[in-house]
Amino acid sequence: MELTARVQALVAELQLADAIIERDQPRSDLIHLEVVGDSLQFTSQGHSLLLRTTCPVKVVSGGAIAVPMRRLLAYLQLFPADAEMGVVATENDTAKVTLVRSETRIPGLAGESYDVGLESRSDTGQPAPAVSMPEERMELPADLLLEALSHTIFSVADEQSHYTIEGAQLIVHRDKIGMVSTDGHRLSLYMREVSVGTVREDVQCLIGRKAMTELKRILEQCEASDDEPARVEFAVDETHIYFQAPRRILVSQRLGGRFPEYNRVMPKEFNATLELDKETFAPVLRRVSLFSERRSSAVRFDIENGEMKMQAQVFGDDADMLHSEESIPVDYAGDPIRVGFNARYILEFMQICAGGAFRLHIGDPRSAALMEIPDKDPGTDYRYVLMPIRV
Amino acid sequence: MEVKFRAQDLFSELALAQGIVDRKTTIPVLGHVLIEADEDRLKLSVSDLDLSLRTSCQAEISAPGSATVPLQWLHDYFRLLPPESEVSITASAGETVEVTLGSARSRLRGGDAKKFPELLALPQDTASLPLGALANAIRKTMISVSADTGPYSYQGGCLLMLARNSLGMVSTDGHRLSLYSEQAGLVGLSEECRFLVPRKAVLNLEKLLAVAAVPDGEEGAVDFAQDGNHIFFRSGRRLLTCQKMTAAFPEYARVLPNESEMTISREFAADDLAATLRRVDQFAPQESHAVQFALDDGELRVTAKTALSGESEASVPTEYEGERFQVGFSARSVLDFLGVCESDKVTLALKDPESVAELSVPGLGEGKQHRYVIMPIRQ
Structure with missing residues (x-):
């Protein structure tokens, strides 16, 4: 050579x-x-x-x-x-x-x-695949797939979350593509209406976190030509998932397990809906959460009389070792609400909130809250579901 | 105690204090910063018993008093505040310290100011050191101070040499030696003196010099003083106090090669040599960074080899004719010098493959001296 x-x-x-x-x-x-x-x-x-x-x-x-x-x-x-x-x-x-x-x-x-080819999956005994795309494949728009990845990757379970599925559900239907991920404490759902002409049947498969990270890097380098957006080919067989971008093929083992019925966790009824802004909200939450317990990052939210008060504390040997509170104005005049969330989960959501504005729907203190980004493109459904924590 | 000040004014001092406090300290109060509200300033003190820093920031005092606060918390919190915001700190007798700004109220458990170690004041008798020369000397000699000193504790410090008309520093870790000196007037120095300053003190002094406010057109100066066991450096409102090191620094002058002994002396482009060494070093043994230098017709060839990672060879042009000359050095040692030499060209002087070599900067300027001596590595 x-x-x-x-x-x-x-x-x-x-x-x-x-x-x-x-x-x-x-x-x-x-x-x-x-x-x-x-x-x-x-x-x-x-x-x-x-x-x-x-x-x-x-x-x-x-x-x-x-x-x-x-x-x-x-x-x-x-x-x-x-x-x-x-x-x-x-x-x-x-x-x-x-x-x-x-x-x-x-x-x-x-x-x-050098042995090329993934090890066969021990549980199924399936032979290793050839490193080429199967015949039956679909074309997906690269930019939308990238959007789906970046909106869901942060809530994929990791080793610490003790959740069985360390991956996201990839959904490719004739008229939409999407991704859902959860670690048991929060759930991200991204759906986008788009005509994927080449889909013969609806596909739902689990894709691992590492594959998501790598696919994201590959997609970020896909350049759209002047008249046409970049596209990637996608295929799936019994054991593997395949993505082909120009000059690059990624093959990943399919994760075992069943993704939970996420539609059932979607909260539907709320007591309050707040229109918020990242610029005012995030710095305050970041400061207050510095005073929260490291493990839970628990921050208590009290909302009443046009004000949202955030509070956190760490208890030492005797009560009240560290304590912080700070408030921001909100447009809310209903009954007082008190609810606790993991601040880290909210701050991670802030990172994909590019426009700055976001919406928070709160139910009763024991039911899940829902966060949305209002200025998304039409045809996009993005929802972030957050379980409350006791405070 | 009740004080009001600008967030950024306190934060810049907290950032300096971070360098002093040892995070793993087993004495809780040494993880705290002592804050004292007095007249129109908020005074801050931190210490690790060997080294301490006293500084202050402008503040509006409503009620004087003092408290100690965990430094790490205070620093992390102030980093998140808008720099221009007005912040108040109040401390009551119950050791609780409250920080407020706008709608934000944070409380943390402080400590009793009386438990904080008493810090020394600057002695009356001070000398004035030129800031630029001191900063240069630190930058150029810190590279050969060892972080892990082993049996020779002098290797963990820089020898500061002060005379009425010059300031210099020298350091060695046993493999190389750095010497830098500059001619400068030291006002108020009563006699020539030399001190071994510990690495941590020098690092913190360097930080103080970097943020010192020097008025335009002025040279800038640092007050220096000493008593029996301590050395003091004062830069503006900041006072750094450190214990003198008791170890004796070796007679370094005996190590310095004599110019007339050197058989070969060649100039190199500094960035060219650095880029080459960085590449070849990838293939040198990880511990020793040993690379071979071979001078041959018109070039310096640098080679390195390890069984596992492979071998690499690269050349740098230089004017050389004569017999092939080969010697081994630590690539890291040479790169450290190239990183602080602040020159386009460097001179490498060699005697024989068993003797020390010297790197220096040609045309350094009147009254300045920068020498770097490295031991060869035998293959």
Whole structure:
């Protein structure tokens, strides 16, 4: 294998692989490089994910080699982005990299000894898939899929949340696409009406958190052309989910488990609806929550007489060690309301509240609250459901 | 106690105080800042017993008094406040401290001001050190102060050398030595003196110098004083007090190579050399950062090799003709110097592969001296 390319082109593909390849096993740090036509193809894999991307290069001769990805990335990042580099796979399975008056040899593995393909899922015994899209696939608009991801990814359960499903439900119907995620304390639902012409039957599948993060990075780099928005191809089979963007394929194992019936958790009746603004609300909540218990971030909200008072405290050995309260004006004249929420969950919602305005619907102190962003595009349904906590 | 002030005025002092307080302290009061409302200022003090800082900010005092407050809390809270906001702090006898601004009211448990260690006042007899020269000396010598000193505690500090017409600093961690001095008039210095200043004190002094308010067109100065066990630095309203280190600094002059002994001396472009070393260092052993320097026809070749990560070689052009000369250095040590040399060009002077080498800056300017001596690494 021998080729020349710009540093930048390789760095972009290696950076995408960086999030895929697990950090815990040094031997699995390898990325597979192979000359295919007049491109260099990169294959990297983690526990349940596989990424295959390509970038155009000047090919001198074909071949393949597997090299330690992070070492190569850290090295190339020290060069100017537009520098020209040469890569040669030498006889003893070493990648020779030459650029800017330097020559470096990085020992790797022969291309053939790198196993491509996800491990088969032990519970089903399904064979590993080939790294190519199944025949039956659908086209999704990249920008809407990206919106769905960024509106739901933060409420996906993590190791600490003790919730069974560490992923989101992806919904692709003939007339809409969407995502739902929950960690048992809050739920994000994003739905968008759009005509996905190529859907033969409605698809609902679970997609893991790591796959969501990687897909988000790939989509962020999808550039729309002048007359047409960027599109990604999507396919799903019994065991895997596939996304194909230009030059890049991401394959993820399907998560097992059943996503809860989220429509049943959707609160319908409220005692109060407040129109709020991130600019005035968020700094106050951030300050008050500094005085809340670390684990619960519990903040108490008292709403009455045109005022919302936020309060938090941490109890020490004897009562009232830290205490903070602050209020903001709100347009509300109904009965007094007292309810508690995890401040961190609200602040995370604030981050996707780009326009600043948001709406908070509150029911009784034991039922879930609902947050919405009013100035969304027509055809968009975004709802954030938040369980209250006792204060 | 009841005081009113601008959030930002207090916050800038709290940020400086953060550097003094040891987060893992087992003595609760040392995690606190002492606040004292007196006349028209709010005075702040923090200490880790070896090193302490006293400062103040402008405030409107309604009722004088004092209290101690957990510094970390106060700092984190003030970071979230709008900088221009008017804030009040009130403290009652019950050790509760209340912070209010607008509709916001926060209470936290303070401590008894009487339990805070008593801090020394600046002695009468002070000398005036030029701020710029002191800041330069710190920046250029801090790189070779060791964070983990092992048996040689002098390696954990900088030797400050004051004379009537010069200010200098020198430090070493056993692998390299940095020396910087500048000619400057030190007003009020009664006799030549040398002190070993601990690393933490130097780091905090550097922060004070960085935020010192120097009027336009003036040089800026720091008051310096000492008593039996302590050294004092005062910059404007801020006073830093530290314990002197008792360890003896070695006779560093004996380590400095003599210019006439050096067989080779070559100039390099500093950023070119730095970029090259940073790249090759990726393939050097992680602990030693050992790389080989080889001078050959018209270039310096830098190489590094480890069994696991591979090998790398790069070259930097330089005027050199003659026999091939090879020597090993820590890439990190050379990079540290290049990071503080503030020059486009640097000179590398070599004697033989077993002897120390010296990096310096050509044309440094009248009265200034910056020398950096590194030990070779034998392969």
